[in-house]
Amino acid sequence: MSQVYERVALIGLGLIAGSMALAMRRAGLAGEIVGTARSAETRAIAGELGLCDRITETSAEAVKGADLVVLCVPVGAMGAVAAEIAPHLAPGCTVSDVGSVKKAVIDAVGPHLPEHVHFVPAHPLAGTEHSGPRSGFAELFENRWCLIVPAEGTPEAPVARLRALWEGMGALVDTMEAEHHDLVLAVTSHTPHLIAYTMVGVADDLRRVTDSEVIKYSAAGFRDFTRIAASDPTMWRDVFLNNKEATLEILGRFTEELFALQRAIRKGDGAHLFDYFTRTRAIRRGIIQAGQDTDAPDFGRSGKKT
Protein backbone atom coordinates (compact mmCIF):
# COMPACT_ATOMS: atom_id res chain seq x y z
CA MET A 1 0.00 0.00 0.00
CA SER A 2 1.41 3.44 -0.81
CA GLN A 3 1.07 6.67 1.09
CA VAL A 4 -2.23 8.52 0.55
CA TYR A 5 -1.67 11.62 2.73
CA GLU A 6 1.51 13.31 3.85
CA ARG A 7 0.24 14.42 7.24
CA VAL A 8 -2.97 13.25 8.89
CA ALA A 9 -4.26 15.10 11.96
CA LEU A 10 -6.60 13.16 14.24
CA ILE A 11 -8.69 15.39 16.52
CA GLY A 12 -9.84 13.25 19.44
CA LEU A 13 -8.06 10.01 20.33
CA GLY A 14 -10.73 7.44 21.20
CA LEU A 15 -11.57 4.03 19.78
CA ILE A 16 -11.98 5.21 16.17
CA ALA A 17 -8.98 7.56 15.98
CA GLY A 18 -6.79 5.02 17.77
CA SER A 19 -7.82 2.31 15.34
CA MET A 20 -7.27 4.64 12.39
CA ALA A 21 -3.76 5.46 13.59
CA LEU A 22 -2.89 1.79 13.90
CA ALA A 23 -4.51 0.85 10.58
CA MET A 24 -2.86 3.75 8.70
CA ARG A 25 0.52 2.90 10.13
CA ARG A 26 0.19 -0.81 9.35
CA ALA A 27 -0.53 -0.03 5.71
CA GLY A 28 1.82 2.95 5.38
CA LEU A 29 -1.02 5.26 4.36
CA ALA A 30 0.20 8.42 6.07
CA GLY A 31 3.61 10.11 6.06
CA GLU A 32 3.04 11.50 9.55
CA ILE A 33 0.22 11.00 12.03
CA VAL A 34 -0.43 13.89 14.40
CA GLY A 35 -2.97 13.53 17.17
CA THR A 36 -4.57 15.63 19.83
CA ALA A 37 -7.25 15.26 22.51
CA ARG A 38 -8.85 17.65 24.93
CA SER A 39 -7.97 15.56 27.97
CA ALA A 40 -4.35 15.48 29.12
CA GLU A 41 -4.86 11.91 30.33
CA THR A 42 -5.98 10.75 26.89
CA ARG A 43 -2.99 12.46 25.29
CA ALA A 44 -0.67 10.79 27.80
CA ILE A 45 -2.13 7.32 27.14
CA ALA A 46 -1.95 7.83 23.37
CA GLY A 47 1.68 8.89 23.77
CA GLU A 48 2.47 5.87 25.89
CA LEU A 49 0.84 3.57 23.30
CA GLY A 50 2.72 5.27 20.49
CA LEU A 51 -0.47 5.76 18.50
CA CYS A 52 0.80 8.90 16.74
CA ASP A 53 4.11 10.26 15.53
CA ARG A 54 3.40 13.49 17.33
CA ILE A 55 0.84 14.61 19.90
CA THR A 56 -0.06 18.26 20.31
CA GLU A 57 -1.87 20.04 23.13
CA THR A 58 -4.29 21.92 20.91
CA SER A 59 -6.29 21.18 17.79
CA ALA A 60 -5.04 24.40 16.20
CA GLU A 61 -1.48 23.10 16.45
CA ALA A 62 -2.38 19.58 15.29
CA VAL A 63 -3.90 20.66 11.96
CA LYS A 64 -0.99 22.84 10.88
CA GLY A 65 0.37 21.59 7.56
CA ALA A 66 -1.92 18.55 7.52
CA ASP A 67 -3.41 17.51 4.18
CA LEU A 68 -6.07 15.48 6.02
CA VAL A 69 -7.81 16.47 9.25
CA VAL A 70 -10.25 13.96 10.77
CA LEU A 71 -12.63 15.06 13.50
CA CYS A 72 -12.98 12.07 15.85
CA VAL A 73 -14.88 13.76 18.67
CA PRO A 74 -18.51 13.26 19.75
CA VAL A 75 -20.98 14.76 17.30
CA GLY A 76 -21.97 17.51 19.72
CA ALA A 77 -18.38 18.76 19.96
CA MET A 78 -17.66 19.00 16.23
CA GLY A 79 -18.87 22.56 15.66
CA ALA A 80 -16.61 24.01 18.34
CA VAL A 81 -13.60 22.06 17.07
CA ALA A 82 -14.26 23.26 13.52
CA ALA A 83 -14.34 26.86 14.70
CA GLU A 84 -11.06 26.37 16.53
CA ILE A 85 -9.14 24.75 13.67
CA ALA A 86 -10.57 26.78 10.77
CA PRO A 87 -7.96 29.60 10.78
CA HIS A 88 -5.10 27.09 10.87
CA LEU A 89 -6.09 24.78 8.01
CA ALA A 90 -3.66 24.52 5.09
CA PRO A 91 -5.05 25.45 1.66
CA GLY A 92 -6.21 22.37 -0.27
CA CYS A 93 -6.46 20.23 2.85
CA THR A 94 -9.35 17.82 3.32
CA VAL A 95 -11.44 17.98 6.49
CA SER A 96 -13.36 14.82 7.32
CA ASP A 97 -15.00 13.29 10.37
CA VAL A 98 -16.20 9.94 11.69
CA GLY A 99 -19.50 11.03 13.26
CA SER A 100 -22.49 8.67 13.43
CA VAL A 101 -24.86 11.32 12.10
CA LYS A 102 -24.15 13.35 9.04
CA LYS A 103 -26.69 16.11 8.47
CA ALA A 104 -26.15 17.71 11.89
CA VAL A 105 -22.37 17.45 11.53
CA ILE A 106 -22.46 19.08 8.11
CA ASP A 107 -24.62 21.88 9.49
CA ALA A 108 -22.33 22.38 12.49
CA VAL A 109 -18.96 22.09 10.79
CA GLY A 110 -19.52 23.34 7.24
CA PRO A 111 -20.11 27.03 7.99
CA HIS A 112 -16.80 27.35 9.87
CA LEU A 113 -14.57 25.98 7.13
CA PRO A 114 -12.70 28.33 4.76
CA GLU A 115 -13.28 28.01 1.01
CA HIS A 116 -9.76 26.78 0.36
CA VAL A 117 -10.34 23.36 2.03
CA HIS A 118 -12.49 20.35 1.02
CA PHE A 119 -15.07 19.06 3.44
CA VAL A 120 -15.70 15.33 2.94
CA PRO A 121 -17.75 13.91 5.84
CA ALA A 122 -17.52 10.17 6.44
CA HIS A 123 -18.79 7.53 8.82
CA PRO A 124 -17.06 4.18 9.36
CA LEU A 125 -19.71 1.67 10.49
CA ALA A 126 -17.39 0.03 12.92
CA GLY A 127 -16.92 0.14 16.63
CA THR A 128 -17.17 -1.94 19.73
CA GLU A 129 -18.73 -1.36 23.13
CA HIS A 130 -15.33 -0.22 24.41
CA SER A 131 -14.07 3.35 24.24
CA GLY A 132 -10.95 5.41 24.81
CA PRO A 133 -7.47 5.29 23.23
CA ARG A 134 -6.63 1.85 24.66
CA SER A 135 -9.59 0.25 22.85
CA GLY A 136 -8.28 0.85 19.32
CA PHE A 137 -6.99 -1.93 17.09
CA ALA A 138 -5.80 -1.98 13.48
CA GLU A 139 -8.37 -4.56 12.30
CA LEU A 140 -11.45 -2.60 13.37
CA PHE A 141 -12.42 -1.48 9.87
CA GLU A 142 -11.67 -4.67 7.97
CA ASN A 143 -14.62 -5.70 5.81
CA ARG A 144 -16.78 -3.01 7.46
CA TRP A 145 -18.47 -0.26 5.49
CA CYS A 146 -17.40 3.36 5.54
CA LEU A 147 -20.03 5.75 4.19
CA ILE A 148 -18.71 8.93 2.57
CA VAL A 149 -21.16 11.81 2.35
CA PRO A 150 -19.54 14.48 0.15
CA ALA A 151 -21.00 17.99 0.30
CA GLU A 152 -22.59 19.25 -2.89
CA GLY A 153 -20.02 20.59 -5.35
CA THR A 154 -17.05 18.77 -3.81
CA PRO A 155 -14.57 17.88 -6.58
CA GLU A 156 -13.95 14.19 -7.23
CA ALA A 157 -10.25 14.12 -6.36
CA PRO A 158 -10.48 14.68 -2.58
CA VAL A 159 -13.36 12.17 -2.36
CA ALA A 160 -11.36 9.55 -4.26
CA ARG A 161 -8.35 10.18 -2.03
CA LEU A 162 -10.35 9.73 1.18
CA ARG A 163 -11.87 6.57 -0.31
CA ALA A 164 -8.35 5.26 -0.97
CA LEU A 165 -7.45 5.88 2.68
CA TRP A 166 -10.46 3.96 3.99
CA GLU A 167 -9.94 1.13 1.54
CA GLY A 168 -6.31 1.04 2.61
CA MET A 169 -7.51 0.52 6.18
CA GLY A 170 -9.55 -2.48 5.01
CA ALA A 171 -12.97 -0.86 4.75
CA LEU A 172 -15.57 -1.17 2.00
CA VAL A 173 -16.67 2.29 0.83
CA ASP A 174 -20.02 3.65 -0.35
CA THR A 175 -21.15 7.21 -0.92
CA MET A 176 -24.56 8.38 0.23
CA GLU A 177 -26.62 11.54 0.76
CA ALA A 178 -26.61 12.90 4.30
CA GLU A 179 -30.33 12.62 4.90
CA HIS A 180 -30.52 9.06 3.64
CA HIS A 181 -27.47 8.15 5.71
CA ASP A 182 -29.18 9.40 8.83
CA LEU A 183 -32.33 7.36 8.12
CA VAL A 184 -30.38 4.18 7.34
CA LEU A 185 -28.38 4.56 10.53
CA ALA A 186 -31.53 5.24 12.54
CA VAL A 187 -32.64 1.76 11.47
CA THR A 188 -29.39 -0.17 11.66
CA SER A 189 -27.85 1.50 14.67
CA HIS A 190 -29.51 4.36 16.52
CA THR A 191 -32.90 2.82 17.28
CA PRO A 192 -31.39 -0.60 18.15
CA HIS A 193 -29.06 1.14 20.60
CA LEU A 194 -31.90 3.11 22.20
CA ILE A 195 -33.96 -0.06 22.58
CA ALA A 196 -31.06 -1.95 24.08
CA TYR A 197 -30.43 0.86 26.55
CA THR A 198 -34.11 0.84 27.47
CA MET A 199 -34.30 -2.91 28.03
CA VAL A 200 -31.20 -2.85 30.22
CA GLY A 201 -32.65 0.08 32.15
CA VAL A 202 -35.91 -1.81 32.75
CA ALA A 203 -34.04 -4.86 34.03
CA ASP A 204 -31.97 -2.69 36.34
CA ASP A 205 -35.04 -0.98 37.67
CA LEU A 206 -37.26 -3.94 38.44
CA ARG A 207 -37.51 -4.51 42.15
CA ARG A 208 -39.00 -8.02 41.97
CA VAL A 209 -36.10 -9.39 39.92
CA THR A 210 -32.75 -8.71 41.52
CA ASP A 211 -29.71 -7.38 39.68
CA SER A 212 -27.87 -10.57 40.53
CA GLU A 213 -30.61 -12.63 38.90
CA VAL A 214 -30.47 -10.47 35.80
CA ILE A 215 -26.72 -10.91 35.66
CA LYS A 216 -26.64 -14.65 36.36
CA TYR A 217 -29.35 -15.52 33.88
CA SER A 218 -28.40 -13.03 31.17
CA ALA A 219 -27.17 -15.70 28.76
CA ALA A 220 -30.79 -16.39 27.81
CA GLY A 221 -30.73 -13.39 25.44
CA PHE A 222 -30.39 -10.29 27.57
CA ARG A 223 -26.59 -10.16 27.51
CA ASP A 224 -26.63 -9.32 23.78
CA PHE A 225 -28.50 -6.14 24.72
CA THR A 226 -26.08 -5.26 27.48
CA ARG A 227 -23.17 -5.27 25.08
CA ILE A 228 -24.48 -2.46 22.94
CA ALA A 229 -25.90 -0.70 25.99
CA ALA A 230 -22.34 -0.50 27.37
CA SER A 231 -21.25 1.92 24.64
CA ASP A 232 -19.97 5.42 25.31
CA PRO A 233 -22.74 7.56 26.89
CA THR A 234 -21.49 10.91 25.54
CA MET A 235 -21.28 9.63 22.00
CA TRP A 236 -24.79 8.18 22.15
CA ARG A 237 -26.35 11.19 23.84
CA ASP A 238 -25.04 13.28 20.95
CA VAL A 239 -26.27 10.80 18.35
CA PHE A 240 -29.84 10.98 19.60
CA LEU A 241 -29.81 14.75 20.04
CA ASN A 242 -28.48 15.13 16.50
CA ASN A 243 -30.48 12.52 14.63
CA LYS A 244 -33.72 13.33 16.36
CA GLU A 245 -36.06 13.27 13.41
CA ALA A 246 -35.06 9.95 11.86
CA THR A 247 -34.74 8.21 15.23
CA LEU A 248 -38.19 9.37 16.31
CA GLU A 249 -39.64 8.20 13.00
CA ILE A 250 -38.18 4.72 13.34
CA LEU A 251 -39.13 4.58 17.01
CA GLY A 252 -42.69 5.33 15.99
CA ARG A 253 -42.66 2.43 13.57
CA PHE A 254 -41.10 0.20 16.18
CA THR A 255 -43.74 1.02 18.79
CA GLU A 256 -46.52 0.40 16.29
CA GLU A 257 -45.18 -3.07 15.45
CA LEU A 258 -44.49 -3.86 19.08
CA PHE A 259 -48.09 -3.03 19.98
CA ALA A 260 -49.33 -5.35 17.22
CA LEU A 261 -47.23 -8.21 18.60
CA GLN A 262 -48.30 -7.37 22.14
CA ARG A 263 -51.93 -7.59 21.07
CA ALA A 264 -51.23 -10.94 19.39
CA ILE A 265 -49.80 -12.24 22.66
CA ARG A 266 -52.74 -10.93 24.66
CA LYS A 267 -55.24 -12.46 22.23
CA GLY A 268 -53.28 -15.71 21.94
CA ASP A 269 -52.85 -15.27 18.18
CA GLY A 270 -50.14 -17.88 17.60
CA ALA A 271 -50.34 -17.71 13.81
CA HIS A 272 -49.47 -13.99 13.80
CA LEU A 273 -46.47 -14.58 16.06
CA PHE A 274 -45.24 -17.59 14.10
CA ASP A 275 -45.44 -15.75 10.76
CA TYR A 276 -43.62 -12.72 12.16
CA PHE A 277 -40.83 -14.81 13.70
CA THR A 278 -40.39 -16.78 10.49
CA ARG A 279 -40.03 -13.68 8.35
CA THR A 280 -37.26 -12.20 10.50
CA ARG A 281 -35.04 -15.24 9.99
CA ALA A 282 -34.39 -14.32 6.35
CA ILE A 283 -32.66 -11.05 7.24
CA ARG A 284 -30.17 -12.88 9.44
CA ARG A 285 -29.28 -15.20 6.58
CA GLY A 286 -28.71 -12.19 4.33
CA ILE A 287 -26.33 -10.62 6.85
CA ILE A 288 -24.30 -13.79 7.13
CA GLN A 289 -24.17 -14.27 3.37
CA ALA A 290 -22.98 -10.68 3.00
CA GLY A 291 -20.09 -11.41 5.37
CA GLN A 292 -21.29 -8.88 7.94
CA ASP A 293 -21.52 -11.39 10.78
CA THR A 294 -20.43 -14.86 11.78
CA ASP A 295 -22.75 -17.86 11.53
CA ALA A 296 -21.01 -19.51 14.48
CA PRO A 297 -23.68 -20.05 17.17
CA ASP A 298 -23.82 -17.27 19.77
CA PHE A 299 -21.37 -15.18 17.70
CA GLY A 300 -18.81 -17.94 18.29
CA ARG A 301 -18.80 -17.35 22.06
CA SER A 302 -19.54 -21.02 22.63
CA GLY A 303 -16.51 -22.23 20.74
CA LYS A 304 -18.64 -24.29 18.34
CA LYS A 305 -18.05 -23.49 14.69
CA THR A 306 -20.71 -24.16 12.08
Add this chain to the structure above:
Amino acid sequence: MSQVYERVALIGLGLIAGSMALAMRRAGLAGEIVGTARSAETRAIAGELGLCDRITETSAEAVKGADLVVLCVPVGAMGAVAAEIAPHLAPGCTVSDVGSVKKAVIDAVGPHLPEHVHFVPAHPLAGTEHSGPRSGFAELFENRWCLIVPAEGTPEAPVARLRALWEGMGALVDTMEAEHHDLVLAVTSHTPHLIAYTMVGVADDLRRVTDSEVIKYSAAGFRDFTRIAASDPTMWRDVFLNNKEATLEILGRFTEELFALQRAIRKGDGAHLFDYFTRTRAIRRGIIQAGQDTDAPDFGRSGKKT
Protein backbone atom coordinates in the same frame (compact mmCIF):
# COMPACT_ATOMS: atom_id res chain seq x y z
CA MET B 1 -17.87 -38.52 36.41
CA SER B 2 -19.98 -41.50 37.29
CA GLN B 3 -23.32 -42.61 35.90
CA VAL B 4 -26.35 -40.74 37.27
CA TYR B 5 -29.18 -42.50 35.42
CA GLU B 6 -29.36 -45.96 33.87
CA ARG B 7 -31.57 -45.01 30.97
CA VAL B 8 -32.40 -41.49 29.85
CA ALA B 9 -35.20 -40.94 27.33
CA LEU B 10 -35.07 -37.70 25.34
CA ILE B 11 -38.41 -36.74 23.77
CA GLY B 12 -37.69 -34.38 20.90
CA LEU B 13 -34.23 -34.18 19.31
CA GLY B 14 -33.44 -30.54 18.67
CA LEU B 15 -30.62 -28.28 19.84
CA ILE B 16 -31.12 -28.93 23.57
CA ALA B 17 -31.70 -32.70 23.44
CA GLY B 18 -28.85 -33.13 20.97
CA SER B 19 -26.52 -31.18 23.22
CA MET B 20 -27.69 -33.13 26.28
CA ALA B 21 -26.99 -36.43 24.52
CA LEU B 22 -23.48 -35.32 23.61
CA ALA B 23 -22.79 -33.84 27.05
CA MET B 24 -24.12 -36.90 28.90
CA ARG B 25 -22.07 -39.24 26.75
CA ARG B 26 -18.89 -37.21 27.15
CA ALA B 27 -19.19 -37.40 30.93
CA GLY B 28 -20.60 -40.94 31.14
CA LEU B 29 -23.70 -39.73 32.96
CA ALA B 30 -26.20 -42.16 31.43
CA GLY B 31 -26.06 -45.92 30.95
CA GLU B 32 -28.20 -45.73 27.84
CA ILE B 33 -29.58 -42.76 25.91
CA VAL B 34 -32.84 -43.37 24.06
CA GLY B 35 -34.26 -40.68 21.80
CA THR B 36 -37.34 -40.03 19.75
CA ALA B 37 -38.80 -37.25 17.64
CA ARG B 38 -42.08 -36.76 15.87
CA SER B 39 -40.46 -36.13 12.49
CA ALA B 40 -38.94 -39.10 10.66
CA GLU B 41 -36.34 -36.77 9.16
CA THR B 42 -35.18 -35.60 12.60
CA ARG B 43 -34.94 -39.22 13.76
CA ALA B 44 -32.91 -40.11 10.68
CA ILE B 45 -30.48 -37.20 11.22
CA ALA B 46 -30.09 -38.04 14.90
CA GLY B 47 -29.40 -41.65 13.92
CA GLU B 48 -26.82 -40.61 11.35
CA LEU B 49 -25.10 -38.35 13.92
CA GLY B 50 -25.13 -41.13 16.50
CA LEU B 51 -26.65 -38.85 19.13
CA CYS B 52 -28.42 -41.69 20.96
CA ASP B 53 -27.81 -45.35 21.65
CA ARG B 54 -31.27 -46.13 20.39
CA ILE B 55 -33.95 -44.18 18.53
CA THR B 56 -37.60 -45.16 18.73
CA GLU B 57 -40.54 -44.16 16.55
CA THR B 58 -42.85 -43.25 19.40
CA SER B 59 -42.54 -41.52 22.75
CA ALA B 60 -44.40 -44.38 24.42
CA GLU B 61 -41.68 -46.76 23.33
CA ALA B 62 -38.85 -44.39 24.24
CA VAL B 63 -39.82 -44.00 27.89
CA LYS B 64 -40.12 -47.73 28.66
CA GLY B 65 -37.76 -48.63 31.46
CA ALA B 66 -36.22 -45.16 31.60
CA ASP B 67 -35.35 -43.73 35.01
CA LEU B 68 -35.21 -40.23 33.51
CA VAL B 69 -37.50 -38.85 30.82
CA VAL B 70 -36.79 -35.33 29.52
CA LEU B 71 -39.37 -33.51 27.45
CA CYS B 72 -37.43 -31.48 24.88
CA VAL B 73 -40.34 -30.36 22.70
CA PRO B 74 -41.80 -26.85 22.29
CA VAL B 75 -43.77 -25.73 25.33
CA GLY B 76 -47.08 -25.96 23.49
CA ALA B 77 -46.53 -29.66 22.70
CA MET B 78 -45.67 -30.81 26.22
CA GLY B 79 -49.19 -31.57 27.43
CA ALA B 80 -49.90 -33.95 24.54
CA VAL B 81 -46.57 -35.72 24.97
CA ALA B 82 -47.21 -36.15 28.69
CA ALA B 83 -50.60 -37.72 27.98
CA GLU B 84 -48.99 -40.11 25.51
CA ILE B 85 -46.14 -41.29 27.73
CA ALA B 86 -47.99 -41.39 31.07
CA PRO B 87 -49.20 -45.03 30.87
CA HIS B 88 -45.70 -46.25 29.95
CA LEU B 89 -43.62 -44.58 32.66
CA ALA B 90 -41.72 -46.86 35.01
CA PRO B 91 -42.47 -46.51 38.74
CA GLY B 92 -39.97 -44.21 40.47
CA CYS B 93 -38.88 -42.60 37.24
CA THR B 94 -38.24 -38.86 37.05
CA VAL B 95 -39.96 -36.77 34.40
CA SER B 96 -38.30 -33.46 33.58
CA ASP B 97 -38.36 -30.94 30.74
CA VAL B 98 -36.29 -28.11 29.31
CA GLY B 99 -39.08 -25.63 28.52
CA SER B 100 -38.47 -21.88 28.68
CA VAL B 101 -41.59 -21.27 30.76
CA LYS B 102 -42.41 -23.25 33.84
CA LYS B 103 -45.87 -22.48 35.20
CA ALA B 104 -47.66 -23.35 31.96
CA VAL B 105 -45.60 -26.53 31.54
CA ILE B 106 -46.38 -27.64 35.08
CA ASP B 107 -50.08 -27.00 34.48
CA ALA B 108 -50.02 -28.86 31.17
CA VAL B 109 -47.86 -31.84 32.13
CA GLY B 110 -48.51 -32.38 35.85
CA PRO B 111 -52.11 -33.61 35.66
CA HIS B 112 -51.20 -36.40 33.23
CA LEU B 113 -48.45 -37.96 35.31
CA PRO B 114 -49.12 -40.98 37.54
CA GLU B 115 -48.39 -40.74 41.25
CA HIS B 116 -45.57 -43.25 41.08
CA VAL B 117 -43.22 -40.88 39.15
CA HIS B 118 -41.42 -37.67 40.19
CA PHE B 119 -42.00 -34.51 38.19
CA VAL B 120 -38.97 -32.20 38.36
CA PRO B 121 -39.28 -29.40 35.77
CA ALA B 122 -36.07 -27.69 34.70
CA HIS B 123 -34.86 -25.02 32.33
CA PRO B 124 -31.28 -24.80 31.09
CA LEU B 125 -30.55 -21.16 30.20
CA ALA B 126 -28.54 -22.07 27.18
CA GLY B 127 -29.15 -22.12 23.50
CA THR B 128 -28.08 -20.52 20.29
CA GLU B 129 -29.97 -19.07 17.37
CA HIS B 130 -29.63 -22.42 15.58
CA SER B 131 -32.09 -25.29 15.90
CA GLY B 132 -32.50 -28.94 14.97
CA PRO B 133 -30.45 -32.05 15.84
CA ARG B 134 -27.38 -30.92 13.88
CA SER B 135 -27.03 -27.78 16.02
CA GLY B 136 -26.26 -29.61 19.28
CA PHE B 137 -22.82 -29.60 20.89
CA ALA B 138 -21.50 -31.00 24.15
CA GLU B 139 -20.25 -27.65 25.51
CA LEU B 140 -23.59 -25.83 25.29
CA PHE B 141 -24.32 -25.96 29.03
CA GLU B 142 -20.85 -25.24 30.35
CA ASN B 143 -20.92 -22.45 32.92
CA ARG B 144 -24.58 -21.73 32.02
CA TRP B 145 -27.35 -21.85 34.61
CA CYS B 146 -29.98 -24.55 34.78
CA LEU B 147 -33.00 -23.60 36.87
CA ILE B 148 -34.79 -26.48 38.57
CA VAL B 149 -38.39 -25.83 39.60
CA PRO B 150 -39.51 -28.79 41.73
CA ALA B 151 -43.24 -29.28 42.26
CA GLU B 152 -44.43 -28.86 45.84
CA GLY B 153 -43.90 -32.00 47.88
CA THR B 154 -41.26 -33.51 45.60
CA PRO B 155 -38.78 -35.51 47.70
CA GLU B 156 -35.19 -34.31 47.80
CA ALA B 157 -33.57 -37.37 46.23
CA PRO B 158 -34.90 -37.02 42.65
CA VAL B 159 -34.14 -33.28 42.71
CA ALA B 160 -30.56 -33.92 43.85
CA ARG B 161 -30.14 -36.57 41.17
CA LEU B 162 -31.31 -34.24 38.39
CA ARG B 163 -29.00 -31.56 39.76
CA ALA B 164 -26.10 -34.01 39.56
CA LEU B 165 -26.93 -34.69 35.92
CA TRP B 166 -26.94 -31.00 35.00
CA GLU B 167 -23.78 -30.32 36.97
CA GLY B 168 -22.22 -33.29 35.19
CA MET B 169 -23.03 -31.59 31.89
CA GLY B 170 -21.16 -28.50 33.08
CA ALA B 171 -24.11 -26.38 34.20
CA LEU B 172 -24.53 -24.29 37.34
CA VAL B 173 -27.78 -25.18 39.09
CA ASP B 174 -30.29 -23.10 41.05
CA THR B 175 -33.77 -23.93 42.24
CA MET B 176 -36.60 -21.45 41.92
CA GLU B 177 -40.39 -21.16 42.16
CA ALA B 178 -42.25 -21.45 38.88
CA GLU B 179 -43.86 -18.03 38.98
CA HIS B 180 -40.62 -16.24 39.83
CA HIS B 181 -38.82 -18.20 37.12
CA ASP B 182 -41.32 -16.97 34.55
CA LEU B 183 -40.88 -13.35 35.61
CA VAL B 184 -37.08 -13.55 35.64
CA LEU B 185 -37.11 -15.10 32.19
CA ALA B 186 -39.55 -12.49 30.91
CA VAL B 187 -36.84 -9.94 31.77
CA THR B 188 -33.70 -11.78 30.72
CA SER B 189 -35.02 -13.59 27.70
CA HIS B 190 -38.62 -13.34 26.55
CA THR B 191 -39.01 -9.57 26.29
CA PRO B 192 -35.54 -9.11 24.75
CA HIS B 193 -36.43 -11.68 22.12
CA LEU B 194 -39.75 -10.01 21.34
CA ILE B 195 -38.06 -6.64 21.00
CA ALA B 196 -35.37 -8.05 18.74
CA TYR B 197 -37.99 -9.69 16.55
CA THR B 198 -39.85 -6.39 16.37
CA MET B 199 -36.80 -4.33 15.43
CA VAL B 200 -35.85 -6.77 12.69
CA GLY B 201 -39.43 -6.73 11.42
CA VAL B 202 -39.42 -2.92 11.28
CA ALA B 203 -36.18 -2.90 9.30
CA ASP B 204 -37.53 -5.46 6.89
CA ASP B 205 -40.72 -3.51 6.39
CA LEU B 206 -39.32 -0.06 5.76
CA ARG B 207 -39.65 0.86 2.13
CA ARG B 208 -37.28 3.85 2.20
CA VAL B 209 -34.35 1.79 3.45
CA THR B 210 -33.70 -1.24 1.29
CA ASP B 211 -33.08 -4.74 2.62
CA SER B 212 -29.64 -4.67 1.10
CA GLU B 213 -28.81 -1.47 2.99
CA VAL B 214 -30.02 -3.02 6.23
CA ILE B 215 -27.86 -6.06 5.57
CA LYS B 216 -24.73 -4.21 4.45
CA TYR B 217 -24.75 -1.73 7.29
CA SER B 218 -25.93 -4.09 10.04
CA ALA B 219 -22.58 -4.12 11.85
CA ALA B 220 -23.50 -0.77 13.40
CA GLY B 221 -25.58 -2.58 16.03
CA PHE B 222 -28.54 -4.13 14.25
CA ARG B 223 -26.86 -7.48 13.59
CA ASP B 224 -26.88 -8.29 17.32
CA PHE B 225 -30.68 -8.12 17.15
CA THR B 226 -30.88 -10.33 14.10
CA ARG B 227 -29.05 -13.12 15.86
CA ILE B 228 -31.66 -13.61 18.53
CA ALA B 229 -34.44 -12.91 16.02
CA ALA B 230 -33.22 -15.90 14.01
CA SER B 231 -34.26 -18.35 16.73
CA ASP B 232 -36.82 -21.10 16.24
CA PRO B 233 -40.27 -19.57 15.50
CA THR B 234 -42.31 -22.45 16.96
CA MET B 235 -40.42 -22.41 20.22
CA TRP B 236 -40.83 -18.66 20.58
CA ARG B 237 -44.50 -18.58 19.60
CA ASP B 238 -45.10 -21.08 22.40
CA VAL B 239 -43.04 -19.09 24.88
CA PHE B 240 -45.11 -15.96 24.38
CA LEU B 241 -48.44 -17.78 24.39
CA ASN B 242 -47.44 -19.53 27.62
CA ASN B 243 -45.74 -16.72 29.51
CA LYS B 244 -48.30 -14.12 28.55
CA GLU B 245 -48.76 -12.40 31.89
CA ALA B 246 -45.12 -11.82 32.80
CA THR B 247 -44.13 -10.86 29.27
CA LEU B 248 -46.95 -8.32 29.03
CA GLU B 249 -45.96 -6.89 32.41
CA ILE B 250 -42.33 -6.39 31.37
CA LEU B 251 -43.38 -5.09 27.97
CA GLY B 252 -45.50 -2.49 29.74
CA ARG B 253 -42.49 -1.37 31.76
CA PHE B 254 -40.36 -1.33 28.65
CA THR B 255 -42.79 0.84 26.72
CA GLU B 256 -43.05 3.26 29.63
CA GLU B 257 -39.27 3.70 29.78
CA LEU B 258 -38.97 3.91 26.01
CA PHE B 259 -41.53 6.72 25.94
CA ALA B 260 -39.57 8.61 28.60
CA LEU B 261 -36.39 8.35 26.51
CA GLN B 262 -38.31 9.27 23.37
CA ARG B 263 -39.59 12.39 25.12
CA ALA B 264 -36.05 13.25 26.23
CA ILE B 265 -34.89 13.01 22.61
CA ARG B 266 -37.78 15.14 21.39
CA LYS B 267 -37.14 17.79 24.06
CA GLY B 268 -33.37 17.65 23.59
CA ASP B 269 -32.83 16.63 27.22
CA GLY B 270 -29.20 15.49 26.95
CA ALA B 271 -28.70 15.15 30.70
CA HIS B 272 -31.51 12.58 30.98
CA LEU B 273 -30.04 10.54 28.11
CA PHE B 274 -26.49 10.73 29.45
CA ASP B 275 -27.52 9.61 32.93
CA TYR B 276 -29.56 6.72 31.57
CA PHE B 277 -26.76 5.51 29.29
CA THR B 278 -24.23 5.73 32.11
CA ARG B 279 -26.34 3.64 34.46
CA THR B 280 -26.73 0.77 31.99
CA ARG B 281 -22.97 0.28 31.71
CA ALA B 282 -22.76 -1.16 35.22
CA ILE B 283 -24.96 -4.15 34.39
CA ARG B 284 -22.66 -5.14 31.55
CA ARG B 285 -19.67 -5.08 33.89
CA GLY B 286 -21.57 -7.34 36.31
CA ILE B 287 -22.30 -9.87 33.59
CA ILE B 288 -18.68 -10.02 32.53
CA GLN B 289 -17.46 -10.33 36.11
CA ALA B 290 -19.94 -13.18 36.65
CA GLY B 291 -18.42 -15.04 33.71
CA GLN B 292 -21.68 -14.93 31.73
CA ASP B 293 -20.17 -13.18 28.72
CA THR B 294 -16.87 -12.32 27.12
CA ASP B 295 -15.29 -8.88 27.49
CA ALA B 296 -13.63 -9.22 24.08
CA PRO B 297 -14.93 -6.32 21.95
CA ASP B 298 -17.90 -7.25 19.74
CA PHE B 299 -18.15 -10.65 21.50
CA GLY B 300 -14.71 -11.44 20.08
CA ARG B 301 -15.96 -11.27 16.49
CA SER B 302 -13.28 -8.73 15.66
CA GLY B 303 -10.44 -10.96 16.72
CA LYS B 304 -9.19 -8.43 19.29
CA LYS B 305 -8.89 -9.80 22.80
CA THR B 306 -9.04 -7.52 25.81
